Amino acid sequence: MASSASYFEKRVPESWNQRLKQQAAHGPEGAELLAKMRAADFALEICVGANERFHLRVEDGAMRAAPNADPKPLITLALSEAECVRLEEAIGASPMSLLGGVAGNPDFVLTPARLDALREVEGTMRIEVTGERPWGVVLHFGAPPVPEVTTTVAIGDDAFAQLIGGELDLQGAFMTGKLTLGGNVEVPMKMAMAIMTPE
Numbered sequence: 682m683a684s685s686a687s688y689f690e691k692r693v694p695e696s697w698n699q700r701l702k703q704q705a706a707h708g709p710e711g712a713e714l715l716a717k718m719r720a721a722d723f724a725l726e727i728c729v730g731a732n733e734r735f736h737l738r739v740e741d742g743a744m745r746a747a748p749n750a751d752p753k754p755l756i757t758l759a760l761s762e763a764e765c766v767r768l769e770e771a772i773g774a775s776p777m778s779l780l781g782g783v784a785g786n787p788d789f790v791l792t793p794a795r796l797d798a799l800r801e802v803e804g805t806m807r808i809e810v811t812g813e814r815p816w817g818v819v820l821h822f823g824a825p826p827v828p829e830v831t832t833t834v835a836i837g838d839d840a841f842a843q844l845i846g847g848e849l850d851l852q853g854a855f856m857t858g859k860l861t862l863g864g865n866v867e868v869p870m871k872m873a874m875a876i877m878t879p880e
Contacts, residue, residue, distance in 0.1 A: 685765045688774070689727050689735040690746040696774035697744040700790070717792040717880060718742045724751030726825065728759040739791075752824065755799055759819040759827050767816035772845055780876050782845040789876070798875035804868035805830050812838030822872070832864040 704715045719742035727735040736754075738747040760768065772778040781789030791799075802822040807830045809817040821827040836844065840859040843849035851873055854860035862869060 685727075685729045685733060685762060686735070688765065688769055689729075689737065692769075692774040694737065694744040694746060697739070697777070700775070700777070701742055704790075714790070714792075714880065717794075718790050720793045721791050721796060723755040723791070723796055724753075726750055726754040726757040728757065728827065729765050730762050733762075750825070754825070755796065755822075757819075757821040757825055757827055759821065760817070764816045764818060767810070767814065768818055771810070771816075771841065778845050782841075782847070786847070790880070792878075792880045794880065795875060795878045798878045799872070802868065802871045802875055804832065804865060804871075806832035806834060806864075806868045806872070809833060809835045810838050810841045811835055814838070820872070822868070830864070832862065832866065832868045834860065834862055834869050836860045 701715075701718055704711050704718055707715070721739050721742045723739050724747065725737040725739075727737070729735070734750065736747040736750050737744055738751065777789050777791070780791070799822070804823070805819060805821045805828055807817050807819045809815065819827060819830055836854065837859060840849060840854055844851070844854060844860075849859070851860070855862075
């Protein structure tokens with residue numbers, strides 16, 4: 682498994698930019714969505730353990746590793762080194778898989794409308810994937826630093842894989858008890874609504 686630096690600074694941007702190239706290859710048929718993808722402009726921050734920080738910047742739809750932190754990243758991810766390994770195993774190199782699973786759309790992309798909706802979300806939640814090898818990731822919406830977690834979303838590893846793969850939708854997972862919420866449920870509900878904003 683690659684180091685967290687290689688994963689976040691190389692593999693994740695490469696995967697993101699490959700999706701942009703795939704959309705461009707659709708030609709005129711994909712031009713409308715491509716224009717929306719190229720209008721994306723935001724930053725992500727990733728905190729791995731106590732000492733590692735990675736900054737990703739999307740400008741004109743393309744992602745690159747950035748040398749400095751953005752004053753207000755769209756989302757800050759916080760996780761341990763071990764959880765970083767599990768995240769990569771679960772979703773590969775595409776962070777969109779995580780958001781796409783929530784949206785019930787394996788081909789999910791961040792458009793300006795969805796970005797605007799996500800910028801209205803404030804709060805901190807932890808997604809906990811339970812099973813034989815439990816792991817999790819904290820998502821913080823708003824300016825750093827990452828405060829204490831106020832919400833927990835728990836889902837079994839099999840159900841998580843189904844969610845990421847588009848075989849299980851968020852509502853179905855919740856209604857069948859495969860996904861449970863604890864704490865301030867407003868944060869995950871607002872995030873889910875923002876992600877499901879039409880393109």
